[in-house]
Amino acid sequence: MSVLIENLTRQVAGGKVVLDNVSLHVPDGAFVALVGPSGAGKTTLLRAIAGLDPASSGHVEIDGRAMEGLPPRERNVGFVFQNYALFRHLTVARNISFGLDVRPRASRPSRAEIDAKVAELLTLIQLPDLGAAYPQRLSGGQRQRVALARALATGPRLLLLDEPFGALDPMVRRAVRTWLRDLHDQLGLTTILVTHDQEEALDVADRLVVMQDGRIVQDADGETLDATPATPFVMEFLGETLRFPGVVSNGLFVPADTHVAPFSTTAVDGSTEALIRPHEAVLRPDASGGTAKRVGRRGPLERLAVDLDTRTVEIERPVSAPPSGLVVLEIAQARLFQNGKPAVENARLPIDAVTTSSDAIPEPV
Amino acid sequence: MTPSATLSPTREPSTLHAKGRRARDPLPGFRLALGATLLWLGLTVVLPLTALAVRPWQEGASAMLAALNDGRMFAALRVSFQSAVLAAILDLPLGLILAWALVRTRLPGRRMIDALIDLPFAIPTAVTGITLATLYSPQGWLGAPLSRLGISVAYSVTGIVAALMFVGLPFIVRSVEPVLRDLPPELEEAATLLGARPWQIVARVLTPALLPALISGFGLAFARGIGEYGSVIFIAGNQPFRSEIAPLLVVVRLQEFDYAGATSIAFILLVASSACLAAVAMLRRRAARGLVAEGAA
Numbered sequence: 001m002s003v004l005i006e007n008l009t010r011q012v013a014g015g016k017v018v019l020d021n022v023s024l025h026v027p028d029g030a031f032v033a034l035v036g037p038s039g040a041g042k043t044t045l046l047r048a049i050a051g052l053d054p055a056s057s058g059h060v061e062i063d064g065r066a067m068e069g070l071p072p073r074e075r076n077v078g079f080v081f082q083n084y085a086l087f088r089h090l091t092v093a094r095n096i097s098f099g100l101d102v103r104p105r106a107s108r109p110s111r112a113e114i115d116a117k118v119a120e121l122l123t124l125i126q127l128p129d130l131g132a133a134y135p136q137r138l139s140g141g142q143r144q145r146v147a148l149a150r151a152l153a154t155g156p157r158l159l160l161l162d163e164p165f166g167a168l169d170p171m172v173r174r175a176v177r178t179w180l181r182d183l184h185d186q187l188g189l190t191t192i193l194v195t196h197d198q199e200e201a202l203d204v205a206d207r208l209v210v211m212q213d214g215r216i217v218q219d220a221d222g223e224t225l226d227a228t229p230a231t232p233f234v235m236e237f238l239g240e241t242l243r244f245p246g247v248v249s250n251g252l253f254v255p256a257d258t259h260v261a262p263f264s265t266t267a268v269d270g271s272t273e274a275l276i277r278p279h280e281a282v283l284r285p286d287a288s289g290g291t292a293k294r295v296g297r298r299g300p301l302e303r304l305a306v307d308l309d310t311r312t313v314e315i316e317r318p319v320s321a322p323p324s325g326l327v328v329l330e331i332a333q334a335r336l337f338q339n340g341k342p343a344v345e346n347a348r349l350p351i352d353a354v355t356t357s358s359d360a361i362p363e364p365v
Numbered sequence: 366m367t368p369s370a371t372l373s374p375t376r377e378p379s380t381l382h383a384k385g386r387r388a389r390d391p392l393p394g395f396r397l398a399l400g401a402t403l404l405w406l407g408l409t410v411v412l413p414l415t416a417l418a419v420r421p422w423q424e425g426a427s428a429m430l431a432a433l434n435d436g437r438m439f440a441a442l443r444v445s446f447q448s449a450v451l452a453a454i455l456d457l458p459l460g461l462i463l464a465w466a467l468v469r470t471r472l473p474g475r476r477m478i479d480a481l482i483d484l485p486f487a488i489p490t491a492v493t494g495i496t497l498a499t500l501y502s503p504q505g506w507l508g509a510p511l512s513r514l515g516i517s518v519a520y521s522v523t524g525i526v527a528a529l530m531f532v533g534l535p536f537i538v539r540s541v542e543p544v545l546r547d548l549p550p551e552l553e554e555a556a557t558l559l560g561a562r563p564w565q566i567v568a569r570v571l572t573p574a575l576l577p578a579l580i581s582g583f584g585l586a587f588a589r590g591i592g593e594y595g596s597v598i599f600i601a602g603n604q605p606f607r608s609e610i611a612p613l614l615v616v617v618r619l620q621e622f623d624y625a626g627a628t629s630i631a632f633i634l635l636v637a638s639s640a641c642l643a644a645v646a647m648l649r650r651r652a653a654r655g656l657v658a659e660g661a662a
Contacts, residue, residue, distance in 0.1 A: 083549055150555075
């Protein structure tokens with residue numbers, strides 16, 4: 001089921017705008033992650049799609065059907081809450097069948113059909129023997145899967161997940177993530193996932209929607225986000241970032257720091273900031289440079305602290321002979337920003353990712 | 366090393382062995398606190414109850430036998446218990462709805478209602494009684510239209526139930542409210558997203574989760590209903606065998622200087638109430654089974 005959101009705005013009592021003119025299109029079969037720091041409006045957007053939080057203005061469409069005035073009960077979306085919200089007084093099996101049990105008699109499947117559906121879902125979530133257990137006996141990962149099975153029991157084609165991995169330990173997280181992705185593909189679902197963990201999002205989703213202060217900052221796949229971040233915030237949110245202030249004049253970026261090499265650019269003249277990942281910076285021996293010393297090592301990578309006189313920056317590179325003598329820092333791979341916007345259109349793209357965000361969504365098979 | 370770390374290994378064994386004292390309680394002052402509490406409890410609760418249990422027998426068993434053969438007393442007990450149970454049961458849905466409205470909605474005047482709920486606790490029961498009697502009397506604001514419909518509330522068992530509902534309601538609200546506040550609103554949202562209608566959410570999600578609290582509130586309201594005196598006697602009419610409550614009969618006996626008879630009734634009332642409250646406690650424990658706190662998840 002596709003989801004279309006147009007100019008959605010939500011203002012809460014007190015005047016705070018928690019969703020600011022948000023527009024988003026999620027095609028049928030896509031797996032989209034809403035990412036951003038807490039308070040960015042991710043959960044609010046998810047709840048607005050489900051109909052739990054009313055919007056002040058704007059338009060939501062699910063599968064081509066306008067959702068205005070349609071109560072959550074009639075939207076048939078699967079929703080998994082961060083705290084799972086399992087019914088403690090019901091067994092796992094009755095939790096899963098809740099959505100079928102509450103149907104009016106006319107449209108309710110028979111007891112046997114419900115039991116068969118529950119058994120099928122228990123197998124799907126790999127807990128075939130836990131139907132009679134109560135939720136408090138389950139581990140966090142098991143509860144999470146029961147909540148998912150409960151959401152899937154009524155056969156929704158759209159699945160909304162609010163920080164579903166938040167309460168799980170790292171080992172379980174990875175396993176559940178992979179399993180969830182498989183499930184999505186297997187059942188042909190459309191999934192929208194909220195997370196504050198960008199690595200998790202990059203791992204599981206086709207497409208990331210980066211949110212900040214109630215607005216969508218950028219909507220693209222992981223590679224595009226890394227190659228052409230829309231703002232310095234997106235760049236920093238997706239991973240460790242080094243910032244180099246400087247000036248562009250006559251097609252040359254001149255850093256303010258000492259021992260950092262200038263490089264040529266097509267950006268217009270003016271105050272500019274260069275942002276780069278630590279592993280993209282390169283060291284070049286130079287007699288007038290600064291010192292660099294190893295400060296750590298992780299696997300095949302080592303971290304070097306480069307002394308720029310007024311400050312020290314840490315870069316990463318494959319382990320090699322320790323630098324002898326003085327060095328300067330080459331940052332030609334940096335993304336340039338002027339006034340918080342990219343200074344160069346598609347400044348630096350990996351060879352295989354020269355696409356715009358909307359074309360990059362893989363079509364469902 | 367810190368001084369305490371160097372001292373503790375040498376000092377503790379010496380205290381244990383040389384003086385032969387028990388290992389210290391983990392809580393400082395535990396014994397003192399427990400002793401003071403038990404003494405206080407003994408003086409304020411156990412001693413008066415013991416006196417009450419002993420008093421009827423002081424002039425021989427005749428007073429107790431007379432009480433047990435008194436049809437008026439059994440009629441009064443029946444009126445008291447029936448009205449208390451009925452009032453507490455009728456208070457349950459009202460209290461649940463009130464608590465839900467206080468916790469989950471942003472009603473205008475919510476704080477005002479919140480303060481008003483405790484009012485039956487605060488006003489003297491006699492004031493309640495006079496107010497209700499005026500309201501429900503055949504000339505009163507509520508009594509007049511009701512009597513035209515052929516329903517007489519004042520001076521009947523219905524009046525007793527009305528009075529007991531008034532004093533019992535806050536117990537239900539205040540028992541349910543904190544539990545409901547702790548109940549994640551996501552439970553209700555999950556249910557509605559799964560297609561449940563509001564009444565199904567109340568019946569299938571809220572009530573089972575709140576059942577222990579509801580039973581607690583019921584027990585408190587019921588206990589208050591058994592013991593209630595002031596608010597009832599003005600509205601009940603107090604006809605023996607019909608609308609006379611047991612606490613009133615105790616007072617009647619006292620006014621007849623029949624102390625043994627009065628304490629006999631009081632003792633029977635005490636035993637019956639204890640049995641009822643024990644049953645309520647058992648019911649609550651049974652309902653609470655399987656509702657262990659969900660913990661971090």
